[in-house]
Amino acid sequence: MIERLETLVLSLADDELIIGHRHAEWIGLGPILEEDIAFASIAQDETGHAQAYYQILTDLGLRTPDEYAFQRKASEFRCAHLVELPNFDYDYALALMRHYLYDAAEQIKLQALREGSYDPLAGLADRLLREEKYHWLHATTWIKRLAYSTEEAYLRLKSAIDQLWPYAWMLFEPLPEEAEIVEAGWIPPSSVLRERWLELIQPTLISANLFPPPPASETLLPLQGARKGLRSPYFDELLQEMTEVSSSEPGAEW
């Protein structure tokens, strides 16, 4: 049972840790000062959420949050490839669209976890939703504002969602042994969550003419296996950076 719980919690925690890492890269590079601050604040929340998820496992006698974040091999991570994607050339449309699609998924997952049967997770979800409310408000406000402004802004958002769509879709790749996880009542099946996610984002994206059709299966194929430990080509570099200091003197306290 504990292995399945770890599977579920790591999928949630690792997504938060890595999206926090990517958002933090925007500090100093935002299009306006207020966005530097917003992305820094969101990154801080997500990183804190990752720590809180790991702590649930620590409380069961598994590893500590720092061990999970800083002492695992790449293949031990369970994040989706969407969060691993680099900020490439710092295209704000791409960062904003990833933030929007990701936080929509988080809304759905947290609402489901809150109703789930595992109390520590349900309680945490309830707490996190209070902070996530503002991430969601931030993302939707910006998407709506930019989608209806200039042609350039619209085209950038369009190109961003086209690029990210298969990755976002795979946020809901079924977990290993998902049937048992669902059976335990912790969270509904991924397919159900994806439907709820689509319902949440559809109205905004359709009216802004930004809603893509379901991704073709061949675009999804290379993205499979993330929840089993298959990492994207971008992950090794990220992990190396994240552990640069902690691994420079193993066992030291910082």
Next chain:
Amino acid sequence: MYGNLVIRPEDIENWGKKVHEEDPEKLAEFEARIERGEKIEPQDWMPFEYRRQLIRLIEQHAHSEIIGALPEGTWITRAPTFRRKLALMAKVQDEVGHAQLLYSAAETLGKPREAMINDLLSGKSKYSNVFNYPAKTWADTAIIAWLVDAGAIINQTTNSKGSYGPYVRALERICWEESFHLKYGYDSVVYLATGTPKQRALLQDALNRWWRPIMHFFGPPDNLSVHTEKLVKWKVKLATNDEMRQQFLDMYVPKIWELGLTIPDPNLRKNPETGRWEYSDPNWDEFWQVINGNGPCNKERIAVRRFAEEKGRWVRRALLESQARYVTPLA
């Protein structure tokens, strides 16, 4: 974080002349208000030079905050534990928030934020020299958060006794937040100082490299500074550079020694007779070199800001033209 207002000789050309052109009655009333300890507010009458010098001061301060976020910001993704990562994120976010507060304070004097950013990018407007040095290791971030922020607190606490209301109020809030940065920095330093030999060496190396920029932090010595009586009278400048430097040394040298660290200046000592700190010349030529754009990171820092400015231009344009309500063609 903040470096002291740098006044170059060329900055005070026509200085006296402008003052004398002011209406003497209004000027006398203005100076009497400051003398009584009243705050000057944006809608109040103020001399041209007061406005000009305050814009320069607050603008330099704001620029220092956004540029200062860069050397530390690059270490967020490399921070070694959750505790440090979260604290560093919060700190850097604070610094950018301070820039936002300060640009707003400067805007009350009539210069728009865009104009200030443009002057930063063109090199017309300066920021604290200390951010033109690289943060090479994790220990550098600890030294910056402790000692550079300590210097900033001394400087800002002094300035918060100033005469311009919006700036003073911004500084009060900033000092409050900076005091947490100082605690974070000191805590990080203590962990390194009491850590493994490698960690101690890392810390000592960081102190060795940062000591000179920290000595430069408060600006050139009083005997080399241009005369600033008017700024003192108007409570724009409240302490001399040397006074603030002495205060810093008094407060922090004992703490640095207590940690078993060596300060890279064999002549540093407190003269028991004068009660003042004596130290080697920290190479003021280097200070002027860095101010004039020739520090180790000047070009890189401005290049990053310029990159952000260019990459974000379409966003700012879209915000200004939000009424365009672009609708995609159906076919």
